[in-house]
Amino acid sequence: xxxxxxxxxxxxxxxxxxxxxxxxxxxxxxxxxxxxxxxxxxxxxxxxxxxxxxxxxxxxxxxxxxxxxxxxxxxxxxxxxxxxxxxxxxxxxxxxxxxxxxxxxxxxxxxxxxxxxxxxxxxxxxxxxxxxxxxxxxxxxxxxxxxxxxxxxxxxxxxxxxxxxxxxxxxxxxxxxxxxxxxxxxxxxxxxxxxxxxxxxxxxxxxxxxxxxxxxxxxxxxxxxxxxxxxxxxxxxxxxxxxxxxxxxxxxxxxxxxxxxxxxxxxxxxxxxxxxxxxxxxxxxxxxxxxxxxxxxxxxxxxxxxxx
Numbered sequence: 348x349x350x351x352x353x354x355x356x357x358x359x360x361x362x363x364x365x366x367x368x369x370x371x372x373x374x375x376x377x378x379x380x381x382x383x384x385x386x387x388x389x390x391x392x393x394x395x396x397x398x399x400x401x402x403x404x405x406x407x408x409x410x411x412x413x414x415x416x417x418x419x420x421x422x423x424x425x426x427x428x429x430x431x432x433x434x435x436x437x438x439x440x441x442x443x444x445x446x447x448x449x450x451x452x453x454x455x456x457x458x459x460x461x462x463x464x465x466x467x468x469x470x471x472x473x474x475x476x477x478x479x480x481x482x483x484x485x486x487x488x489x490x491x492x493x494x495x496x497x498x499x500x501x502x503x504x505x506x507x508x509x510x511x512x513x514x515x516x517x518x519x520x521x522x523x524x525x526x527x528x529x530x531x532x533x534x535x536x537x538x539x540x541x542x543x544x545x546x547x548x549x550x551x552x553x554x555x556x557x558x559x560x561x562x563x564x565x566x567x568x569x570x571x572x573x574x575x576x577x578x579x580x581x582x583x584x585x586x587x588x589x590x591x592x593x594x595x596x597x598x599x600x601x602x603x604x605x606x607x608x609x610x611x612x613x614x615x616x617x618x619x620x621x622x623x624x625x626x627x628x629x630x631x632x633x634x635x636x637x638x639x640x641x642x643x644x645x646x647x648x649x650x651x652x653x654x655x
Contacts, residue, residue: 423495
């Protein structure tokens with residue numbers, strides 16, 4: 348038996364309690380990788396906030412990221428019906444239904460916001476989406492995730508040219524797919540456009556698919572309720588004509604702005620522990636820069652932005 352299957356037998360409330368304890372420990376380890384990443388991300392995008400406010404935001408982010416991680420593992424261990432039962436409300440569901448009815452197909456725009464894995468089971472009720480899957484490190488972990496996703500109606504395709512063709516075919520046939528467009532792409536698959544005001548390498552996959560197929564674009568997030576009683580799904584209508592622009596920089600710029608709007612509504616639920624800004628012109632990778640170089644870059648960068 349895969350050792351991760353133990354999560355099937357531990358109540359979600361107990362797992363969430365353990366996640367909160369893990370977050371409490373991490374917050375007392377300033378040199379931990381996740382702490383460094385979150386602090387750098389907040390320093391980059393919230394340059395003018397007082398330090399005390401930044402510390403409060405970082406604390407909330409760490410707690411939410413630990414909870415999201417444990418909730419995702421639990422959802423992989425359980426049946427799709429269990430995950431669906433955790434959804435309490437769906438905000439603006441009509442937007443999703445309208446998108447699904449598009450003859451050109453629908454592309455769900457799902458940033459790393461909230462517990463998106465919990466939402467997958469719910470979304471798969473509406474059809475059989477084509478989704479890219481990149482194997483994770485470690486056979487045990489990878490097998491566990493694959494087993495969890497194999498219970499869904501989704502068709503998993505590789506993160507390469509063949510996978511893109513499969514998604515394109517699905518959309519052309521009026522089906523739907525799910526894309527996480529805020530991952531860091533290879534240099535050949537991205538453009539430099541702002542994300543939260545920081546010029547950084549950004550994926551063009553969603554923009555190219557939208558331009559070629561004219562599919563409906565719908566933003567989705569799955570956010571844990573404040574009282575811990577379950578999760579709410581939020582649907583966002585993404586209908587700016589510029590999202591379909593053939594110029595990938597223009598389309599990616601507008602998509603990043605749309606995602607920013609989604610994230611700002613639930614800021615501390617975004618996965619700020621992800622190294623989203625690995626490729627910034629001039630400094631390149633802020634996560635490997637020393638403290639003085641990073642501080643100088645942040646001051647210079649924002650001074651330039653404010654002067655323009």
